[in-house]
Amino acid sequence: QLQLVESGGGSVQPGGSLRLTCAASGFTVDNYAIGWFRQAPGKEREGVACISRSGITTKYVDSVKGRFTIYRDSDKNTVYLQMNSLEPEDTAVYYCAGDWKSAPTFCQLVAPQGWYSNWGQGTQVTVFS
Numbered sequence: 001q002l003q004l005v006e007s008g009g010g011s012v013q014p015g016g017s018l019r020l021t022c023a024a025s026g027f028t029v030d031n032y033a034i035g036w037f038r039q040a041p042g043k044e045r046e047g048v049a050c051i052s053r054s055g056i057t058t059k060y061v062d063s064v065k066g067r068f069t070i071y072r073d074s075d076k077n078t079v080y081l082q083m084n085s086l087e088p089e090d091t092a093v094y095y096c097a098g099d100w101k102s103a104p105t106f107c108q109l110v111a112p113q114g115w116y117s118n119w120g121q122g123t124q125v126t127v128f129s
Contacts, residue, residue: 002026002118004034004096009123012086020081020123022096027118029072030055033099033107034079035116036070038092038125047109048094049081054104061109063089086127093122 008020022034035050049060049070058070069082079096097116102108108115 002098004098004118004120006094006096006120006123009094009125011126011128014087014127014129016086016127017082017084018086018125020083020094020096020125022079022081022120024077024079024098027098028074029077029079029098030074031100033102034070034072034096035099035107035109035111036079036081036094036096037116038090038094039122040092043092045095047111050099050107050109051079052102052105052107057105057107059107059109083125086125088127088129091125091127093124095122096120 003025005023033052036048037045038048039045051058051070067085072079098118099116
C-alpha cells in the first residue's frame, strides 16, 4: 500500500523551529516529486514547498522563503520540511503528498485537483505568542 505519514508537528513560540517528517511506505520517494501543503482554519489549502523527483529542484511559497527548507533522505525514504523563524501565520495542519506526473526536474506548488496523491493524515503546527 502506498502511504505517506507526516509527523513532527507541535506548538512553539514565534521564532522557534520545527522539523516535519514525511515518511513513505510502499514506494520510493526518489520516484516521486513530494509536496508539503498546509491548511489553516477557514483558509484554502496552499502549497508550501516541493522537491522534484530528481531532487535538483525545490520551490517555496513566497511567505516561507528563507525560513523553510525541504530536503530528502533517500536512505530513510523520507522527505523533511525544516521550519525556522516560525510565525503565528504559519499555524496550520501540514500535509505531504506525492506527484508522479511531473517531469523529473519539476515540481508544482499549485497543481490541478487530483495532481497530487497519497495524501498523509496531516500534522498540526501551532505558533503562539
